[in-house]
Amino acid sequence: MSKTYAKKSVEDKRKEVEELTKGMEQKVEQHFHSVEDLKDYLSFMGKFYQYSMSNTALIQKQFRGAQAVGSFKFWKDKGFSVNKGEKGIKILVPNKTVPKFKDEKGKWKSINKATPQEKKLIQEGKKEVIQGRLYFSVGHTFDISQTNAKASDLPKIFPNRWLEGNVEDYKALYKGMEAIAEKNGISIIAPKEELGSAKGACYPLTKEVALNPRNSERQNVKTLLHEMTHAKLHTTESRANYTDAEREFQAEMTAYTVSSYFGIDTSEYSMDYLSHWTKGKSFEDKTKLLKEVHETSVGFIETIEETLVKEREKNQSLEKNDEKQQQADPLSSENVQEKMKEGYEDYKQKQQQESSQNVDSILDRVTAEEKYYSTKTQAIKNGWMTKEEAVKLEHQIDSNITKNEKGVINGQVQEKSLTFQERVEVGNHMQFQKRTGTIKKKKEEQELER
């Protein structure tokens, strides 16, 4: 038997909102009570970076540990259902009224009802217009844990987001960092002086950031987040508005938020500035500080996420192509010679084209290398070719390449291919590639590396 429910009156809804938003100001104060409270809030804010600060606070208040929320309809459309008896998480839903314009008779009309001629006059600024007004209603969302969807379904449900947690590919992350730098007009350069034990530096006058060449890949990512926050927020014009402690505190908070979103280890981030900073600070000071951290983190997360999603799509389509190719023309005793030759030549060609300054070329070489060695293993395993025959084939191709090459291919001097060790080292120092055009800088870099 179906139940019937009394529709909530406007008054009920208003009371619900009052209840919901009561104590929101105290909540802001609470974030600064302890380092743990602050970290907890920052991680949550990162996770729900697409939401306003008010709604993030509302979700956190009602459903601690929420991971990804959606409306009832959203889950249904994606093929999942909300578990029976689950209570929705209330949020504020922003809506905008349609802009209006004054027609010839002086009547206000919706812009949707404008004739083509009126639309033209509106565009030319010849009509009086009232912009759309923002108002709110209350809506309900449900966390994934309140549905029958699993965490493993997240990439499928949110294809444009990175919700799978840890990013292990630091090169892809670094690409994201470079995209942030480009978007914000920041240059990543070699340090202008010995950094000692400091992990990085920011030069606000020139909007440049530098990393200590001794850093590991992981440290580079973490330090860049910190230094780029300085470069974005604490410019020559604005830095006087902040104390040293405030600047460091904001940079650490932003780096912590972004890192926690991508599952980068955050244990080294220090929030020690909290105690120095909170003394004598007003509600407005705290709100302003958090707002700037929120805005900066949103921009950084969006850019890195976009880069990671593109990389993921690229890898997926490469895998699909390989599968398709293998299905269309599988390896057999008849085509093994031809396939081995093609595969090895492709791998060698990619190796020659590989450049330490181009991450894509490194990935292309790795893919071709993996493909060739998988063909070789399959050929030997199935007895279609002996190990010796395979080595002989490789030598033949190598000697052909050497003959053609003589150090020059297509009229261009090729860069010597790198050993695995060299590649790792280059990867660690990729940040210097943008500005290492001069011999002097290259020398400095080498000295630092030692």
Place this chain on the structure above:
Amino acid sequence: MFFNKDLVLASIKAVGEDHAIVQYQDKEVEVNLSPEEAKEFHQYVVHQENMLVPMNIKTQKLFVDLEEPWYEQELEELKGISYQEEEDDNE
């Protein structure tokens, strides 16, 4: 709320020819409006009864800027968000 102590979400109790009665935190306040604003406001309320309007309690201005970006309108996961679905299917 909204991380600004002067901003509240008010519900509309009544709209007159040159004023509106709004309610927030169990207080009823009369807000002066121009006749044009009142007319416009009346139309909104007729079409959207579940309307909560941002208001600055110091200046008593309605539809104020919230100084906070709201991206929720663009989120696919919030499409079709409403009371009805939850009440019918879950409670």
